[in-house]
Structure formats: structure tokens, C-alpha cells
Amino acid sequence: xxxxxxxxxxxxxxxxxxxxxxxxxxxxxxxxxxxxxxxxxxxxxxxxxxxxxxxxxxxxxxxxxxxxxxxxxxxxxxxxxxxxxxxxxxxxxxxxxxxxxxxxxxxxxxxxxxxxxxxxxxxxxxxxxxxxxxxxxxxxxxxxxxxxxxxxxxxxxxxxxxxxxxxxxxxxxxxxxxxxxxxxxxxxxxxxxxxxxxxxxxxxxxxxxxxxxxxxxxxxxxxxxxxxxxxxxxxxxxxxxxxxxxxxxxxxxxxxxxxxxxxxxxxxxxxxxxxxxx
Amino acid sequence: xxxxxxxxxxxxxxxxxxxxxxxxxxxxxxxxxxxxxxxxxxxxxxxxxxxxxxxxxxxxxxxxxxxxxxxxxxxxxxxxxxxxxxxxxxxxxxxxxxxxxxxxxxxxxxxxxxxxxxxxxxxxxxxxxxxxxxxxxxxxxxxxxxxxxxxxxxxxxxxxxxxxxxxxxxxxxxxxxxxxxxxxxxxxxxxxxxxxxxxxxxxxxxxxxxxxxxxxxxxxxxxxxxxxxxxxxxxxxxxxxxxxxxxxxxxxxxxxxxxxxxxxxxxxxxxxxxxxxxxxxxxxxxxxxxxxxxxxxxxxxxxxxxxxxxxxxxxxxxxxxxxxxxxxx
Numbered sequence: 017x018x019x020x021x022x023x024x025x026x027x028x029x030x031x032x033x034x035x036x037x038x039x040x041x042x043x044x045x046x047x048x049x050x051x052x053x054x055x056x057x058x059x060x061x062x063x064x065x066x067x068x069x070x071x072x073x074x075x076x077x078x079x080x081x082x083x084x085x086x087x088x089x090x091x092x093x094x095x096x097x098x099x100x101x102x103x104x105x106x107x108x109x110x111x112x113x114x115x116x117x118x119x120x121x122x123x124x125x126x127x128x129x130x131x132x133x134x135x136x137x138x139x140x141x142x143x144x145x146x147x148x149x150x151x152x153x154x155x156x157x158x159x160x161x162x163x164x165x166x167x168x169x170x171x172x173x174x175x176x177x178x179x180x181x182x183x184x185x186x187x188x189x190x191x192x193x194x195x196x197x198x199x200x201x202x203x204x205x206x207x208x209x210x211x212x213x214x215x216x217x218x219x220x221x222x223x224x225x226x227x228x229x230x231x232x233x234x235x236x237x238x239x240x241x242x243x244x245x246x247x248x249x250x251x252x253x254x255x256x257x258x259x260x261x262x263x264x265x266x267x268x269x270x271x272x273x274x275x276x277x278x279x280x281x282x283x284x285x286x287x288x289x290x291x292x293x294x
Numbered sequence: 295x296x297x298x299x300x301x302x303x304x305x306x307x308x309x310x311x312x313x314x315x316x317x318x319x320x321x322x323x324x325x326x327x328x329x330x331x332x333x334x335x336x337x338x339x340x341x342x343x344x345x346x347x348x349x350x351x352x353x354x355x356x357x358x359x360x361x362x363x364x365x366x367x368x369x370x371x372x373x374x375x376x377x378x379x380x381x382x383x384x385x386x387x388x389x390x391x392x393x394x395x396x397x398x399x400x401x402x403x404x405x406x407x408x409x410x411x412x413x414x415x416x417x418x419x420x421x422x423x424x425x426x427x428x429x430x431x432x433x434x435x436x437x438x439x440x441x442x443x444x445x446x447x448x449x450x451x452x453x454x455x456x457x458x459x460x461x462x463x464x465x466x467x468x469x470x471x472x473x474x475x476x477x478x479x480x481x482x483x484x485x486x487x488x489x490x491x492x493x494x495x496x497x498x499x500x501x502x503x504x505x506x507x508x509x510x511x512x513x514x515x516x517x518x519x520x521x522x523x524x525x526x527x528x529x530x531x532x533x534x535x536x537x538x539x540x541x542x543x544x545x546x547x548x549x550x551x552x553x554x555x556x557x558x559x560x561x562x563x564x565x566x567x568x569x570x571x572x573x574x575x576x577x578x579x580x581x582x583x584x585x586x587x588x589x590x591x592x593x594x595x596x597x598x599x600x601x602x603x604x605x606x607x608x609x610x611x612x613x614x615x616x617x618x619x620x621x622x623x
Contacts, residue, residue: 053508076438078473113438113473117481131482159507257480
């Protein structure tokens, strides 16, 4: 009997000893599970105004480049979302293509020659002295980089979408205009089938879409280099001549075009101090 | 056979041991429950530690000193206590922009939070002595008459982690854009256009910039920026203004420069995107061409310096597919 009790006691002790470590160690869980990706991070944009004097130039324009200076104003509602507006005033520059075309066109053409004169060509082209946009921005990426293992810079990527605006302008027309482009059969005016003397219908205000993206390179807690790509999308007819081959210039010749710009600016953030995350 | 006798003290000891072992898990759990939860809250870290509980055994009243205790004295049977951090010394993890009072609170002698742990993370991706196979797609960015889609195959060998030498081959597909037709129809002028057929280059790559970023505050992505410079050739071909004329081709020495970004996906896969400028002096059909023969027209060709700026994107495959760190963590 004593032997049986002793054996049971020893067995009980052994089983308890074997099971004790398993019960004493709860399931291991990483202390980083569910935690934010970055701790103690500088909130470089949250609840701050961004004021950016900027310059931008058109990319791959057909006939007239636009070089412009302007201002970007943005308020960062959260660390990721912001609202803002940009406005630019610019001047124009002939593209290489337009330079070659314009200088090769004649000053005078014979009756019935479909070639435009240099004057007609140049005056039909439009320029974009004013453009801008209102938009919302998402800043989904932020980080830091090291250049040459010496310079350490915070940065973020952002993407914008909104409403674009452009004020277009042309020099048309110092030549004799066609009073009825495409003809006016009700009044007995037949079409002259010459779009070169039709008024260019590619000036005035245009409203369209806006897409943008860029990167902030923070040189301090309150200043950053701002590199951007912006696309203003609206109805346009850059040449101001017949596009749809009906031998007359009309509103139908406008089509939805991209107007791509690349820009650079220096952003100033207010207030000048930035908070940190826990 | 002699009967073995089990003494009562052995039975008592056995049951006492069993009871004690049964009680151990309960003690361990109770200990966990009694401990305060670990937090990642900065406020928690900034709190001054509570004074020692006088009820705790061995607790010491504020200001009290054990008899004979000296700063830095060695406890009995133990290692010497480390000296406290000098006050005002900036440590990693501190906010250098915070005021002195806050910094003092954060960097006090009682460092009780996870944020006090300073970790130097290894580079997540090593490139030294690895081969990168990079197929890329590209599109020209600066030609408003003709657009080329570029398909590129690249082999790069990394001599060090920041320097690589490689070769690339390009194949182009042309796409005439809207102004090509418009200029002909509206201005009655036929643009002089060349298309590109193929090319190749020997390149060097240098990686001076690396970094990491967080996407939507949840995922960390490592990336780097590298610059490329090289030299090679491009074959261009004239698109005759008059289809009755013969085209001719040009062999063009082509230096190139560029900047690209590389995003690390895993140990053998990266995503690349960048811009490359292929520079060459191209030979164009003369404005007043009258020769039908391509060879004859080539002798009268007009020259022009061309910057063929291409946006490129691709996915890299790295071999060997893994790597070993040569230093201890």
C-alpha cells in the first residue's frame, strides 16, 4: 500500500513538474505587433500650412512652351490628407518644331493654296499665360534617405487630384478673317474651304481636370525642396487650325488634351516647429 | 524477500513537493497580472517613476542612504553598478528639437520604455558580387512628333554594394504622334523624322542615395537611387518624307546618363524606375532631298544633336537569389 501511494505521489510530482513550464510561459507575441511603422516620427506636415514659391515649365508641348512662376498654398489637415491650390503666371517660348515650321512658311500664298502664311500660322497658335488648380492631396509615403552616407533627409511622396484652370490666349487675327467659317447657307454664304483665315477659337478660360504628384525633400523642419509633375487636362486646340478635317475652324476642333508640366519650388511650413509621434 | 518500508516523512515530502509544483504556475500567472502593462506611450515614458514603495522589502525612502554606500560602490557579490548617463548628453532616440526641460525628462536616469532601445538595422539587401537581370519597358518623353517604346534587357554585376558594371540592349517600336499628321495637313510641311531600331551600351552604375519610407504608415519599403553613365551605339533609320525614296540607316555612338530608383521587394526581386538620356548626333534626311537612293541621300544628310530622354521601368531578378551577412548582428 505504502509503495502504491509513494509511486502515485512521485508520478503526480513528475507530471506537475513536466507541465509547469508550459503553463508558466504564455504564448510569445512580438512587442511590435500592431504597432505603427515608425515611432517618434517628425510630423512634418500635419496641421501645417505650406507656402511654396514655385517655377514650372511645360513638357513636350507641341508648338509653344510655357515657362511660369507662381505660388502653391496648401493646408495639411492630417498627416496624409491636405487641400491646396496653385496659381502660375507664365510666358511662352517656341518649341523646336514650331521654330522650324514658322520660319519655313511663306509671307504670301496664292488663292486656293491651302498653306497658311507665317502670320496666319503664328497668330493661330495659343499660349497659356495663366493656369492653376484646386485640389486634394494624399501623402501616402514618407521616409528618410541618406545621400553619400553623409546627408540625411526626410522626404515624402504625394499625389493630387482636382480641378484645373487655364487662361488661353492667341494673337488672332490681324489678317482678313472669314466672316462665316464653314459657310452660312441660310444667308447664302458658301464655305471657302480655307481654315487658315478662320478665327482661332482656342483662347479664353478653360476648366478641366488636374493631376499631380511630387516629392518633398525636407532640408529642415520648416523648409523643403518641392519637385512636382503636374498635368492640366482641358479642351484645347493648340494650333488653332482645322483638326477634324472639315476645312473650317470650329469649336469641334478642340479636344481633351494633357498639358504636362514639371516644376520645382521651395516649401515653407507654418508653424515652423513640427511635432513628433509617440 | 525483505519487504521495503516507506517512511512517513517521504510521503509527506512527496505531497509537499507536488503541492508546491502545482502552486508554481499560479504564482507565475499572478505575477504577470500584477505587473503593469507595457505601453508604447510617450507620456508613459515621460512620467517620473513612482517613489519606492515603503511596503516593499528592501525599499528605500527618498533621500535615505544605506550606511556605507558609496557612488559606484560594488554591491556584495555583484558587478559594479554602471555610472548614470551624464546629464544633458544627447542620446539616440531623443528629440533634439524639444526644449531642455522635456529632453531632461526623456533622457533621465530612469529609462523605462521600449523607445529607449536603440537598434541599428542591417541593410535589408546586399548587392555585392550579385548579378542583376533587368528587363525594362520605356517610353520617350521629349519628342512631340514620334514616340518610341523601348524594350531593354540589362545585365549588371555589382563589384561592390554601390558600384556596378553592366551591359544593356534596346529594341525600339515607333509610334507617330498627332502633330506628325497635323503639321502635314495644317502647315503643309512634312516633318523630318527618324525612327530608332535598336541599340546597346556598356554602363556603370553608382548608388549614392538610399533610404526607406512607410506606405500608409504601416509598411516599410527600402529603396535607393542610382546614377548611370555609359556609352554604346544606336541605329536610327530615316522615315522618308516621300515614300518613293529609299530610307537609310545610321550607326550612332551613344553616350548615356541617367538616374533611377530601385525598390526592394525581397532578397531577389526589386522594382526599378528611372530616366535615361541617350545622347547622339543623328543624321536626318536633307530638306531638299532629290536622290532616290538611300546611300546618296545619306551623304547629304543633315546632322543634329539629339537627346533621347526615356522613362524606364522594370523588375530586377538577382542571382544568387540570397545572400549572407559578413558581419555579426
